[in-house]
Amino acid sequence: MKLKIVVPIVVALIAIILGVSVFQGVLNSPTPETQHLYSVNVAFPNVQFKEPVGIYAADDQSNRLFVVEQAGLIKVFENNESVNTAAVFLNISDRVISGGELGLLGLAFPRQFNESGFFYVYYTTDNPLRSIVSRFSVSQTNANQADVNSEEVLLQVGQPFSNHNGGQISFGPDGYLYIGLGDGGGAGDPLGNGQNRSTLLGKILRIDVNSASGSLKYSIPRDNPFVGNSQGFREEIYAYGLRNPWRFSFDPTLGLLWVGDVGQDRIEEVNVVKIGGNYGWNIMEGSSCYSPPLGCNQTGLSLPIWEYNHSLGYSVTGGFVYRGAAFPELVGAYVYGDYGSGRIWALRYDGVNRTNSELAATGFHITSFGLDQKGELYVCGYDGYIYSLQRSTA
Numbered sequence: 001m002k003l004k005i006v007v008p009i010v011v012a013l014i015a016i017i018l019g020v021s022v023f024q025g026v027l028n029s030p031t032p033e034t035q036h037l038y039s040v041n042v043a044f045p046n047v048q049f050k051e052p053v054g055i056y057a058a059d060d061q062s063n064r065l066f067v068v069e070q071a072g073l074i075k076v077f078e079n080n081e082s083v084n085t086a087a088v089f090l091n092i093s094d095r096v097i098s099g100g101e102l103g104l105l106g107l108a109f110p111r112q113f114n115e116s117g118f119f120y121v122y123y124t125t126d127n128p129l130r131s132i133v134s135r136f137s138v139s140q141t142n143a144n145q146a147d148v149n150s151e152e153v154l155l156q157v158g159q160p161f162s163n164h165n166g167g168q169i170s171f172g173p174d175g176y177l178y179i180g181l182g183d184g185g186g187a188g189d190p191l192g193n194g195q196n197r198s199t200l201l202g203k204i205l206r207i208d209v210n211s212a213s214g215s216l217k218y219s220i221p222r223d224n225p226f227v228g229n230s231q232g233f234r235e236e237i238y239a240y241g242l243r244n245p246w247r248f249s250f251d252p253t254l255g256l257l258w259v260g261d262v263g264q265d266r267i268e269e270v271n272v273v274k275i276g277g278n279y280g281w282n283i284m285e286g287s288s289c290y291s292p293p294l295g296c297n298q299t300g301l302s303l304p305i306w307e308y309n310h311s312l313g314y315s316v317t318g319g320f321v322y323r324g325a326a327f328p329e330l331v332g333a334y335v336y337g338d339y340g341s342g343r344i345w346a347l348r349y350d351g352v353n354r355t356n357s358e359l360a361a362t363g364f365h366i367t368s369f370g371l372d373q374k375g376e377l378y379v380c381g382y383d384g385y386i387y388s389l390q391r392s393t394a
């Protein structure tokens with residue numbers, strides 16, 4: 001058990017020293033004896049990406065998909081399995097610092113993208129090390145190309161360590177931009193950021209990018225939980241006590257925000273996040289006490305709706321509640337996976353009861369899930385390919 005954790009950490013440290021990707025070569029092998037009802041298939045065999053960390057549709061009925069590459073590129077291509085080219089939509093590798101958990105990590109298209117041409121990215125940069133959320137515009141003359149000079153930085157957050165940067169940005173059904181930030185990094189949240197509401201680290205933020213306010217390039221939604229507080233809490237905070245909410249998504253049908261929060265040494269979490277909620281880190285890791293100096297006062301903490309230990313993986317990758325047409329049996333299930341083990345699961349939660357089943361065991365690192373404009377699900381492999389689920393042939 002201990003060795004399983006230590007080995008990837010040592011490999012990662014060596015990788016950092018050597019300047020190569022932390023993520024290579026630490027994959028657990030899938031369990032061969034498990035019978036799976038699904039497997040994954042390369043969805044676009046003729047297009048390969050370099051270290052992709054996300055796949056998105058713009059919801060503009062253009063039937064395009066956008067893939068984010070960690071080093072700072074966004075590629076765009078037609079959602080067609082025989083597609084053989086992906087155009088460079090944006091290249092900001094000149095301002096992104098990448099490697100390990102750093103890089104261009106998030107992309108979000110607002111619902112009115114058709115009219116505004118605005119889109120949003122999350123990346124890390126250095127001098128000093130920090131996270132940036134900024135807005136870009138699509139070129140006036142080419143819908144498959146962004147204007148690299150159109151950047152408007154909306155938010156910058158200092159990063160004390162290179163890991164646990166979060167990186168998800170998504171528009172909620174309310175039209176506000178939600179931003180996931182990890183605890184800043186190190187191990188065990190050494191600065192206590194998760195529980196400190198005076199910092200943006202270890203939080204999910206919610207901001208209104210459609211208006212500026214005072215010195216801010218955005219405004220604070222009026223019903224954010226800490227609006228008008230007198231304790232110095234940041235008003236951008238939507239929820240707190242998170243360790244590294246790498247990927248989250250909204251299920252617009254039920255209006256729920258599903259968050260995969262990456263654990264420390266033992267437990268990976270799936271949370272349904274509510275406004276103002278405290279998701280426990282670093283008082284707790286999953287539903288167990290983490291034993292920080294603070295003790296383990298669980299008053300007011302929200303526990304994960306699902307958790308698993310490191311025998312099944314070591315870094316949860318949040319997915320989506322499936323609402324597509326290809327797999328009617330999965331409609332309403334939250335499909336998510338683990339970066340480390342490559343497993344994919346479906347979790348059903350009715351507000352009280354949970355059932356979780358393993359759908360597939362892949363042989364690659366799962367960095368993200370994504371939906372196309374019809375709500376069909378894709379799996380983003382760090383090996384460079386985009387995959388789709390398929391039913392296993394017995």
Ligand SMILES: [Ca+2]
Nearest residue numbers: 161163184185
């Ligand atoms: Ca960090």
Ligand SMILES: [Ca+2]
Nearest residue numbers: 279280281286
């Ligand atoms: Ca938690």
